[in-house]
Amino acid sequence: MNTRQPAIKIFAAGSLNTTMTQIKSQLEQLTQRSITFTFGPAGLLCKNIQSGMDCDLFLSANMAHPQHLQSIRTMKNIMPFCHNSLCLTIARRHYQPHKTWLDYISDPTLLLATSTPNCDPSGDYTWQLFDKIAQYNKPLSDHLKKTALPLVGGVNTLTVPTGYTAASFLIQRHNIDIFIGYSHYQSILTSDPELIVIPIPAQDNIFATYGLAYNDELALPIVNYLLSTSGQHCLQQAGFNSIHQTME
Numbered sequence: 001m002n003t004r005q006p007a008i009k010i011f012a013a014g015s016l017n018t019t020m021t022q023i024k025s026q027l028e029q030l031t032q033r034s035i036t037f038t039f040g041p042a043g044l045l046c047k048n049i050q051s052g053m054d055c056d057l058f059l060s061a062n063m064a065h066p067q068h069l070q071s072i073r074t075m076k077n078i079m080p081f082c083h084n085s086l087c088l089t090i091a092r093r094h095y096q097p098h099k100t101w102l103d104y105i106s107d108p109t110l111l112l113a114t115s116t117p118n119c120d121p122s123g124d125y126t127w128q129l130f131d132k133i134a135q136y137n138k139p140l141s142d143h144l145k146k147t148a149l150p151l152v153g154g155v156n157t158l159t160v161p162t163g164y165t166a167a168s169f170l171i172q173r174h175n176i177d178i179f180i181g182y183s184h185y186q187s188i189l190t191s192d193p194e195l196i197v198i199p200i201p202a203q204d205n206i207f208a209t210y211g212l213a214y215n216d217e218l219a220l221p222i223v224n225y226l227l228s229t230s231g232q233h234c235l236q237q238a239g240f241n242s243i244h245q246t247m248e
Contacts, residue, residue, distance in 0.1 A: 007034040008218060009054055013042040013061035013210070014153070015084070015122070015182050019238040020059070031221050041120035041153040050074055057219035059212050061121040066213035075213035081226045083241035084208040085183040086125055088198040089167035094177055095196045102133075104198060106140055110177035113149045113170045120153030125206045126180045132204060151176070168192055182208070184239030210240070 008031060012020050017039045028035050038045065038055075046065035049055045050072065058075065060066050066078035088101050094110060105112060115122035127145065134141035151158050151174070152166045160169045167179040167189055189197050214223060225231045232242045 005033050007036045008056045008222070009036050009038070010057045010059065010219075010222070011038045011040075011045045011049060011053075011055045012059040013045070013121070014039050015061055015184065016059055016210075019235065019240075023234060027222055027225065030225060031218075033218075041116070043119040043121065043124075044155065056216075057212065057214045057222055059210070061208065061210050062124065063209050063211035064121075064124075066211040069213050076215050078211055078213045079223075079227075080209045080211050080243055081223075082210045082232070082235045082243050083245055084210065085202075085205045085241070086122075086129055086180055086200055086208070087183045087186060088200065089165075089171065089179045089181065089185075089189050090196050090198060091171050091177050092194050092196050101198045101200050101204075102140075104178055105144060105180075108143075111149065111175065112144070112147065112178045112180070113151045113174075113176040114180050115152050115166065116150040116154030116157055119155060121208070122181055123150055123153055125208050128206050129180070129200070129204075132206070148180075149176070165189060168195060171195060187239055 010020070020037060024035055024037070042060040042062060042065050045058065046060065046069060049058060049069060058066060058069065061084070063080060066075065069075040070078050088104060090104055094104070104110065114126045117123035117127050130141045130144045133144065151170055152160055158174070160166050165185050165188060167181050167185065170176040170179050172194060186197050189195050212223060212226070227243070236242055
């Protein structure tokens with residue numbers, strides 16, 4: 001690694017933190033450069049890039065932010081690189097085998113938390129899920145939009161401590177009953193005895209497409225790796241879906 005060269009600066013969605021941190025040394029070997037990561041809600045990272053913060057590669061949890069940066073000519077090249085979806089995580093004390101995911105979010109006695117729309121794509125996807133619900137149950141959709149608590153992923157929201165997911169943190173430390181978040185955390189969440197993951201069927205779910213943006217060849221080896229068979233396998237091992245996968 002050439003430590004005399006400037007580090008490659010990567011801004012990445014918080015949901016990619018564990019995955020990208022694990023392959024950091026591999027990417028540094030690949031590029032022969034040191035790498036610095038800035039993780040956070042992709043919407044807030046996008047605003048930082050737009051305001052002039054130096055970023056060589058942006059890994060967003062949606063395509064909208066890369067497309068915006070390209071439209072204002074802040075980033076030249078954009079492309080999708082993986083997919084994700086949503087699931088419910090509930091406190092185990094509320095679990096009843098006969099209940100569906102809709103039964104849980106319809107229960108007015110349970111506190112439902114989400115990430116923050118417009119700041120974090122996870123929150124945006126959750127509101128898209130509520131819009132889908134409106135197609136067959138508008139009163140429920142309206143109720144969810146009014147009562148869901150966007151407690152993480154915003155400007156002045158709670159910070160999830162190291163060692164927690166948003167779901168485990170809010171349910172175990174803040175008396176939340178249900179959290180709607182990304183499905184790729186499922187393997188971590190199911191290992192926690194206090195939590196139960198409730199899948200959302202594909203026909204009701206949101207197909208989340210993650211996108212990247214970069215300007216020059218400095219980031220190209222990392223881009224090529226993420227799109228390669230090895231890179232896609234790494235993302236799949238972390239619970240994401242391949243860029244080649246379609247929603248069933």
